[in-house]
Amino acid sequence: MLKILKLVFSNFIFLILSLIIFSSMMTVLLFISEFIFFEPFFVTHIPSGSELGFSLIVILSILSALVIPMNLFRITHLKNSKQKIGGSIFGSIVGSVAGACSCGPIGFAVISTFGSIGATATAFLTNYEIPIRILAIVILVITYFTTIKSLKTECQVNF
């Protein structure tokens, strides 16, 4: 497993891509979940009882930063199928959408635009934020291991 990770991330472009995915996902998700604020001052804040939500965001960002570049590596270097990148992007999006709505500006915009359907969707995404994030993490973990497995096989064949 470590050999595969070294193979992918020894390539500078994929390392940078991974860092960009991690930092941008962390920043956006922490901001929309109100763990960081930029106005009127930059401040970080984890309210009591929100530690699990914070941890899931960190795990989700780390997994996305690992799985998406690994699958892009498969596509660009090994010219293989794009099937697994679908799983990694799907997992990242599902994890990001959960909790994005709630009572913040995104939830308000969704409810204002889509009315009662938007309100129902917002309520669902808010009520099941933690289970949806856990589901997204499960999808990303499965994608991670299947990607490692297929990279092992494909690299043995190709190199």
Add this chain to the structure above:
Amino acid sequence: MKKKGLILGIIIISIIIGVAASVSSSNVESYDIDMTRTHGSISTAMGSPILGDPDAPVTIVEFGDYQCHQCHNWFLDTKPMIMRDYIETGKVNLVFVDFAFLGRDSPKAAEATYCADDQNKYWEYHDSLYTAQESKIDNGWANSERLKAFAFNLNLDMDSFNECLDSGKYSKRVQYNSQEARDNGVRGTPGFFIIGPDFEQHPIGGAQPFSVFQRVLDTMI
């Protein structure tokens, strides 16, 4: 001729009685509020009673929804410290204005607070709603029955509270407050405006920690 006059008289009296009866039984929204009350650009006339010293130099206007979990977080984490350091010391007062947009139970919960206000228990009821808030929106924790149960726990007169809540006496008041939020550019809850003595107005979006409020308030007092 006399008979015609008598019939006409009866008709006129019937109409007067009918009109009087319909006016007395209709749901006329009349409540004792100061319609001129504003804080900065915000009309808080239909909002909560003022928490703290009404003559305090600084006012925090909070826009909130009783089903919003971030409002709940702010209520638990930040508000107690603001109460202790600023409101109880007479430096700041606070007005809560409803922005009930999250779910179907949100407006009803906001209306219930004004029904409690009729019995001078607005803030006690407000606090009991945020204390009892459950994490799921519209799961029934703030339906009419539960709202009545909260009132019962505060020893409110249940006949008048139930009549107030069931009649929708304060529905327009809550709608007015939510419109006031939109008019002032509030795009989520909780949303705050801190208004200083010279009407300078600082917006703070979201359930920000005490340190942020402290920094803003200390520059204004």
